[in-house]
Amino acid sequence: MRSVYLKSWKKESKNMVEFKAERVLTRFGELSNKGKNRKLFVKQLIANLKAQLSAYPEVKYKNHFDRIMVELNGAPEDKVIDLMRHVFGIRSISPVVLCDADMDTITQVCLHLMQKEEACTFKVMTNRKDKHLPYSSDALNRSVATAILLNTEHKVDVHKPELKIKIDVDMEKAAISTRVVEGAGGFPIGVGGKALLLLSGGIDSPVAAYHIMRRGVEVECIHFAAPPYTTIQALDKVKQLAEILTAYQAKLKLHIVPFTDIQMEIYKQAGPDYGVILMRRSMMRIAEVIAENNKCLALVTGENLGQVASQTLQSMHAIEADVDMLMLRPLLSLEKNEIIDQAKKIGTYETSILPYEDCCTIFKVSNPVTKPKLKIVRLEEAKCDLQDKEEIALANIETFVFPSIEENYL
Template sequence: MKWEKILVRYGELSTKGKNRKAFITHLRNNIKFSFVDLPNVKITAERDRMFLSSKEDAEIDELIKRLPKIFGIQSFSPVASCTQELEDIKETAIKIIDSLDYEDKTFKVTVKRTDKRFPLDTYELQREVANHVLRQFTTLKVQMKKPEIELRIEVLSDAVYMMAQVIPGAGGMPLGSNGRSLLMLSGGIDSPVAGYMLLKRGVRLDAIHFHSPPFTSERSKEKVMDLANQLSHFGATVRLHVIPFTAIQQSIQAQIPDNVSMTTTRRMMLKIADLVREEIGALGIVTGESLGQVASQTLESLTAINAVSTTPIFRPLISFDKLEIIDIARSIGTYETSILPYEDCCTIFTPSCPKTKPKLEKVEYYESFKDFDELIKEAVENREVFSFPSKKKNEFENLL
């Protein structure tokens, strides 16, 4: 089936008032970014919808394939066009239905007759097209309320436009419309899902990862880099800040009692994340914590950890159970990477009996015997920064 263009519906953006134009501009820019490799795509933004077009069939197919990952889109429909000749309209309707899974489906035709000079009125055109389609596809059944297939026809002065598919979009808000935050990306199942959920609300992300060689391997770092790259596929560049954390973890093991060492580890991580956040101009910190899932995620533990920062900390998974999180991870494509068996710094020094209800005053007392500030400063200064998606290297670059 040859499609002329794609109609994009905004969904939640349609509820915006005077600032709607700013949200639409963000969406338009995100689509440009996501399809920079498709040079012939043209974008036409209107108040309540957007059209994407290309003269290349392959580019239209690629748009249909990749648009479901763009946040801010409620749904979209491939649109075909034809002349105002009745036989041409009927033939195009047949081609559209034939491209769908139509067996034993319910069906109706709706018509919007913008060009009032068109010789048939709305109901006459509905009858003509519906009768023609039903004669060709005998298993279709007419249903006027909520049919499975709704063939929509819009008669304009220059052409007739027709569509029948409504493909769900990612929903949410366009990336960049709600600022930037820093995602604490561990390499497990939860944190990439938390990042995805903030991206869906229009928040651009940097990510931070704590790497403790030689206790954690290069493969574990590569795994996190892969996850950051996968998150970038949702329409925005993701910078990954890799923090050298070995010296701090060794100091914690030497100084802090075993049963509260994980609480102190998380507090040091949050202190470092806060410094990086401030440096990059992010407004919040994002974690994949789920209430009660592990010892460091009880209310008492979270209270003790939070005490080192006044920055807003977003925990979009706080009320989710593990199976719900796994389902989302599978749907966004991060699950298989997350379960690769490479250790992270939180697992290598896990105490056998961690405190689930640590007392803040005791944790602060134990930490007072060691000055962590200089180690934290060095870790921030010596971090590595990677950007995703990675820019492709010129194959002749090394020859110059």
């Protein structure tokens, strides 16, 4: 009897119907560990999902205790999953196929799904929500496994399978998932307040933005432009980086500060060795005002300890000494190669290395101070007329909101 049944599966498997996912199962990341404020985290995650999937209004969301079920309602599975995997707060994602609850149909669907996978080891896991079903979990597991073994190159491994076939079944429907797509992890953006990132256009600062976003912090960006010494291409590069970051945060503000007059004043009046330090101090003062005006709680930079002269401990102390706002440096202890690898992973690297210099790289000095003394820094700064120029710069800021165009840079 069993041999006849197995042969029938070999015949039927050649003419299988295409089964498509109707839902996407979303598993929580770190917010699973939250207690009384868990509801707020989940609410924010659903809001972020809706924002990221705004192009698909037909998609619906159902919150369960430790997961969110996303109902596609005809929305394209692959595009929805690709957008979802960039949303922070999600540990993993699985497309779910729904079918009738009879054993033959479930077996057929599982075989179809596994025929699309590369050869691997697998395990079938059934959860019967209704114990009145006319078959046991073990019987269904065996039916599915047998059909797959006969018709594919997959092998069973119940201890350390490379792929798990998960079946949740009640009297009416079965929900089947085989794929697990890694999510972005972390916390939902918005639960950790808001911070202002100094976005230079280089490799480091977009990666710093990603790290801060991943901790649930909404990011706004500020960029210091120095035309005509910096080009329109350099500004376009920064805008493109902001656009790329909207893959992780649905809306992002970029504030452009005209910085030419301030830079020229510093390099005319102060000692050349202190130019970079004084320029960075001015940037921090301006950034602090913009941050306060936009209800940001911290400033964020892509600084990396010891990478350049302005990023020694002594330099960073001198730069932030007269700024009251909290400074966050998420890349402080990383090696450059680690930062480059992460830039490639998040999709910013190729844009960051475009050969358009920002105001920090154009006004280079041959021998910048690496261990500045704060007293001397302040004396050098006193030679410059910066207060009025900083107020003028603050009055002439341009603000852009991204995404500005319907384009995907990833």
